[in-house]
Amino acid sequence: MTNVSSSRLARSRPKGGRGRRTGSRPASISRHEDPVRDLAFDIVCGVVEHRRMLETTLERSSCEGRDRAAAHRLAAATLRHLGSMTELLQPLLRRQPPESVRCALLLGVAQILHLQTPPHAAVGTIVDLLHRRGLSPFAGLANAVLRRVVREAETLKEGLDDARLDVPHWLWSAWGRRARSITQGFYQEAPLDLTIKPGCEAPEGGETLPTGTVRYPAGTKMTELPGFVEGQFWAQDMAAAMPVRLMGDVRGKRVADLCAAPGGKTAQLLCGGAEVVAVEREKPRAQRLKENLERLQLKAEIVVGDALRWRPSELLDAVLLDAPCSATGTLRRHPDVLWIKRPRDITTLAAGQDRFIDAAYEMLKPGGMLLYAVCSLQDEEGPQRIAHALEDGRWELSPFTEEELAALPRARTEEGYFRTHPGMNIAQGGMDGFFVARLIRR
Numbered sequence: 001m002t003n004v005s006s007s008r009l010a011r012s013r014p015k016g017g018r019g020r021r022t023g024s025r026p027a028s029i030s031r032h033e034d035p036v037r038d039l040a041f042d043i044v045c046g047v048v049e050h051r052r053m054l055e056t057t058l059e060r061s062s063c064e065g066r067d068r069a070a071a072h073r074l075a076a077a078t079l080r081h082l083g084s085m086t087e088l089l090q091p092l093l094r095r096q097p098p099e100s101v102r103c104a105l106l107l108g109v110a111q112i113l114h115l116q117t118p119p120h121a122a123v124g125t126i127v128d129l130l131h132r133r134g135l136s137p138f139a140g141l142a143n144a145v146l147r148r149v150v151r152e153a154e155t156l157k158e159g160l161d162d163a164r165l166d167v168p169h170w171l172w173s174a175w176g177r178r179a180r181s182i183t184q185g186f187y188q189e190a191p192l193d194l195t196i197k198p199g200c201e202a203p204e205g206g207e208t209l210p211t212g213t214v215r216y217p218a219g220t221k222m223t224e225l226p227g228f229v230e231g232q233f234w235a236q237d238m239a240a241a242m243p244v245r246l247m248g249d250v251r252g253k254r255v256a257d258l259c260a261a262p263g264g265k266t267a268q269l270l271c272g273g274a275e276v277v278a279v280e281r282e283k284p285r286a287q288r289l290k291e292n293l294e295r296l297q298l299k300a301e302i303v304v305g306d307a308l309r310w311r312p313s314e315l316l317d318a319v320l321l322d323a324p325c326s327a328t329g330t331l332r333r334h335p336d337v338l339w340i341k342r343p344r345d346i347t348t349l350a351a352g353q354d355r356f357i358d359a360a361y362e363m364l365k366p367g368g369m370l371l372y373a374v375c376s377l378q379d380e381e382g383p384q385r386i387a388h389a390l391e392d393g394r395w396e397l398s399p400f401t402e403e404e405l406a407a408l409p410r411a412r413t414e415e416g417y418f419r420t421h422p423g424m425n426i427a428q429g430g431m432d433g434f435f436v437a438r439l440i441r442r
């Protein structure tokens with residue numbers, strides 16, 4: 001049997017989205033159109049076969065609105081439970097099917113076990129998907145296997161340690177004692193967290209958390225909330241809002257935000273009264289940053305360039321370095337990260353983080369502050385980077401105090417770092433994993 005890659009499948013897919021029916025399309029294809037499963041399939045195949053990020057496939061798709069949201073939800077549920085569902089399928093497969101067929105089966109199992117799709121629809125949509133994507137020889141197999149999953153779900157699940165199976169081994173061991181709790185957190189869909197612009201009111205229906213973030217149930221659409229167009233708030237996970245809060249009073253200070261887009265932290269700095277230079281390397285992301293600030297009616301100097309090379313004309317009071325990282329802290333929103341990242345990526349990223357810290361040193365006045373943040377759970381990108389930076393005596397650690405972290409005391413480590421993970425405060429909706437440290441240039 002040949003392995004049919006998802007990119008080839010994508011090319012063989014009939015052109016045109018829903019509502020763009022052309023007379024030339026065979027009736028049998030249009031009858032089974034299903035943009036939701038098509039996009040979810042492309043996402044999952046992209047991750048599993050090509051290590052392509054979920055967002056990349058989403059951005060390339062012409063699927064919009066509710067279909068896009070439903071496809072995202074299905075793909076995310078499949079990626080969250082990929083390991084345990086793969087194990088569950090093993091005894092039902094006499095021979096290993098091509099990877100793309102396995103991806104289709106996994107979408108089917110996710111619909112049955114995790115999304116409460118009615119069984120006939122869960123099976124039928126996957127059989128149709130295989131026909132549409134040139135994989136008809138496997139339609140019978142999918143029908144039989146998925147029906148067995150419907151009938152025998154409880155027996156098939158017996159003895160499986162889902163949490164252990166749904167995390168690649170290298171990550172599980174790197175997370176140590178936190179691993180099971182992190183996994184419990186990442187099974188949950190993340191709520192919508194908003195940072196409210198000072199002087200504006202939060203839309204109704206939110207819960208104000210002790211840190212000041214206002215939280216709405218998962219699935220809430222920010223763009224549909226009153227006040228969005230007027231720029232009264234922006235989306236920002238409660239943990240992601242902490243680095244700027246931990247910079248203290250920034251009023252009147254000249255601050256560089258080194259990896260700035262989409263601009264949540266830039267906006268916080270501006271609202272705090274700082275004079276901000278926002279440096280962002282990727283042009284489209286810098287454009288998004290500009291649009292986000294325009295909606296919020298805030299103004300920063302935006303530099304499209306490499307923060308490793310850019311230097312300010314005068315030395316700065318503070319640098320916020322939200323360094324490029326593995327993003328393992330954002331697994332609730334980006335479960336693809338689990339299956340895309342490899343151990344060697346962490347080594348490469350850590351080396352890059354050291355270079356960013358060195359660059360920040362050259363931008364700061366003596367006594368200036370570096371706020372180092374990563375949305376990573378990995379020690380190599382957090383405490384180990386700070387330990388490395390402190391080795392040559394150019395920096396001094398400025399530990400976060402109990403008072404500064406009174407709203408989130410569990411996030412304060414012995415060393416005075418800020419550290420969260422998705423297993424913290426699960427009952428209240430959890431939070432992203434972040435590591436934050438404050439250094440002072442000597």
Ligand SMILES: C[S@@+](CC[C@H](N)C(=O)[O-])C[C@H]1O[C@@H](n2cnc3c(N)ncnc32)[C@H](O)[C@@H]1O
Nearest residue numbers: 259260261262263264265280281282306307322
């Ligand atoms: C974690 S995101 C930043 C999120 C942002 N701080 C916020 O709160 O909205 C990292 C950003 O760094 C940018 N980036 C990566 N390498 C860079 C570099 N060498 N110079 C400037 N920006 C860079 C990426 O394009 C990406 O937009």
